[in-house]
Amino acid sequence: MRRVPRDRLAVVGLAIVVVAALLAVGAPTLAPTDPVQNDLLARLTPPAWLDGGTWRHPLGTDTLGRDVVSRLLYGARVSLVVGFSAVVVAGVLGVALGLVAGYYGGRLDDALMRLGDVQLAFPALVLAVAVLAVVGSGLANVVLVLGVTGWVTYARIARGETLSLRHREFVEGARALGARDAAILWRHVLPNVLPSITVVATFSVARTIIAEASLSFLGLGIPPPAPSWGAMLDEGRNYLTTGWWLALFPGLAILAVVLGINVIGDWLRDALDPRVERGI
Amino acid sequence: MPAFLLRRFLHAIFVVWGVVTVVFFLVRLTGDPAALLVDASATREEVAQARHALGLDRPLWVQYAEFVRSAPLGDFGLSLRERRPAMGMVLEHFWPATAQLAAAALVLAVVLPIPLGVLAATHRNGAVDHLSRLGSLFLQSMPSFWLGLMLILFFAVGLGGLLPAFGWGTLAHLILPALTLAAAPLAQNVRLIRSGMLEVLQHDYVRTARAKGLAERGVIYRHALRNAAGPFLTVSGLSLGFMLSGTIVIETVFSWPGMGRLIVQAVPGRDFPVIQAAVFLFAILFVAVNLIVDVLQGLLDPRARVFEGRT
Numbered sequence: 386m387r388r389v390p391r392d393r394l395a396v397v398g399l400a401i402v403v404v405a406a407l408l409a410v411g412a413p414t415l416a417p418t419d420p421v422q423n424d425l426l427a428r429l430t431p432p433a434w435l436d437g438g439t440w441r442h443p444l445g446t447d448t449l450g451r452d453v454v455s456r457l458l459y460g461a462r463v464s465l466v467v468g469f470s471a472v473v474v475a476g477v478l479g480v481a482l483g484l485v486a487g488y489y490g491g492r493l494d495d496a497l498m499r500l501g502d503v504q505l506a507f508p509a510l511v512l513a514v515a516v517l518a519v520v521g522s523g524l525a526n527v528v529l530v531l532g533v534t535g536w537v538t539y540a541r542i543a544r545g546e547t548l549s550l551r552h553r554e555f556v557e558g559a560r561a562l563g564a565r566d567a568a569i570l571w572r573h574v575l576p577n578v579l580p581s582i583t584v585v586a587t588f589s590v591a592r593t594i595i596a597e598a599s600l601s602f603l604g605l606g607i608p609p610p611a612p613s614w615g616a617m618l619d620e621g622r623n624y625l626t627t628g629w630w631l632a633l634f635p636g637l638a639i640l641a642v643v644l645g646i647n648v649i650g651d652w653l654r655d656a657l658d659p660r661v662e663r664g665i
Numbered sequence: 666m667p668a669f670l671l672r673r674f675l676h677a678i679f680v681v682w683g684v685v686t687v688v689f690f691l692v693r694l695t696g697d698p699a700a701l702l703v704d705a706s707a708t709r710e711e712v713a714q715a716r717h718a719l720g721l722d723r724p725l726w727v728q729y730a731e732f733v734r735s736a737p738l739g740d741f742g743l744s745l746r747e748r749r750p751a752m753g754m755v756l757e758h759f760w761p762a763t764a765q766l767a768a769a770a771l772v773l774a775v776v777l778p779i780p781l782g783v784l785a786a787t788h789r790n791g792a793v794d795h796l797s798r799l800g801s802l803f804l805q806s807m808p809s810f811w812l813g814l815m816l817i818l819f820f821a822v823g824l825g826g827l828l829p830a831f832g833w834g835t836l837a838h839l840i841l842p843a844l845t846l847a848a849a850p851l852a853q854n855v856r857l858i859r860s861g862m863l864e865v866l867q868h869d870y871v872r873t874a875r876a877k878g879l880a881e882r883g884v885i886y887r888h889a890l891r892n893a894a895g896p897f898l899t900v901s902g903l904s905l906g907f908m909l910s911g912t913i914v915i916e917t918v919f920s921w922p923g924m925g926r927l928i929v930q931a932v933p934g935r936d937f938p939v940i941q942a943a944v945f946l947f948a949i950l951f952v953a954v955n956l957i958v959d960v961l962q963g964l965l966d967p968r969a970r971v972f973e974g975r976t
Binding site: 506508509512514515516517520591595618621625626629639644647 | 680683692701806810821933943947
């Protein structure tokens, strides 16, 4: 068994993610049926290649007779939209706070970092569940909760890099030439912070997709009947004996997309972050 | 008490205070906690009555001061559903159910990786090495609850009920949930021990140990592993923290009667005293684990005593 080189794996990962994105975008034209349309006469139809299956529903139907393929396609939209937008919210918030904390230091820095300590004291999913219980579920709330609770890692990285940069010659030079703080941070510090942030953000898109699936699985994510992979698994878990495909395919979809993103993340880490030793 | 211990304890107390504050403001996120702290079917008069009875019509800082005093003592009021102290209910679910599950998973995730990690390092590119690499990549890319569903499908449905799919009480009931909870940290810990070993094996004292004719076993387990075990405590702490978060979905999958499932069940009934108490206990456990890990590490390794917040 030989190891496949990282960059070749990354191409496979990228292909998976691109295909998933295309399927999500094309869902309205690609989906065989309406993802929320019930068809009680066709309920729990098995996948096409099994006895009783039909190619009208290649991966079978759920307990309300809804087509699994259509729901998977539309579910990809939820996973990808939540995954990417929550990470953008967390990244922008975290990097901005981290740059400011690292650059100005002092009380502001202390306050922000202690706030981060307090937030990290909560297991992430527990905090998300509690906040969603108060503000209610729904796509926007899930993005906001996962985004706002994710800022700490970015802030710490951005702060650390800023601390090490703020007394370097090129920053001092810019300051001596009269550049404003905002311009220094934007033009000289931020570009140096971005490589590590990109690596972390990639992995956290993967983690956020899993978090969204977990929240939807617990009934706190995207409310029914809108299709989401986590919610599909929640419905499927009560039919493991009679409709195993309901629990299998949404999980495989999550696995494929998240695996693809993680492989890209590994490659980015090797490529952008020279501190990590190759191959170990 | 050494200075580093004192600093570390003060920091933990600060974090607990922060946790209490967050839990206090949690039910005030939407403005009116009274509406959340009474039954959903309550009339406007009943809400007003409850607001007064719960003291929610007093100034915010008075309410906060009282909360900061009573919360650390475990007083979160009565559960709306069961009309008994919320923290009592949470503790009943934590001990023994959640504690049992977390302990079993921790043993799996922390003990098994030691021999596996050593094997992966000493037999680079061997079967264990490849399997652990694939395992950690795959297990980190799937939701743990889905792994749980697949294990149920295989062991409980497929193999004709070899292991029970849900419930609590016997060792057999513990196997699937503990395995599910431990899987991802287990695979990751194998990788960590492996890279720690690979690094240590390059050091001079390992070469010296070999040169003076020690058996390879002794070199590996007495000299190398001991020095590779430095991050091990941190890893155990991180795994336990990860698992606390994991209990919330895993307990739901396996109908395990622990505090993770309790908090999920409290959500549709909007039983906020229970949610507050459970969130508080989760955070306190998390803080305690981190504190213990840092203190132990500081005692074992003086280099770790420079404490500047966890990174």
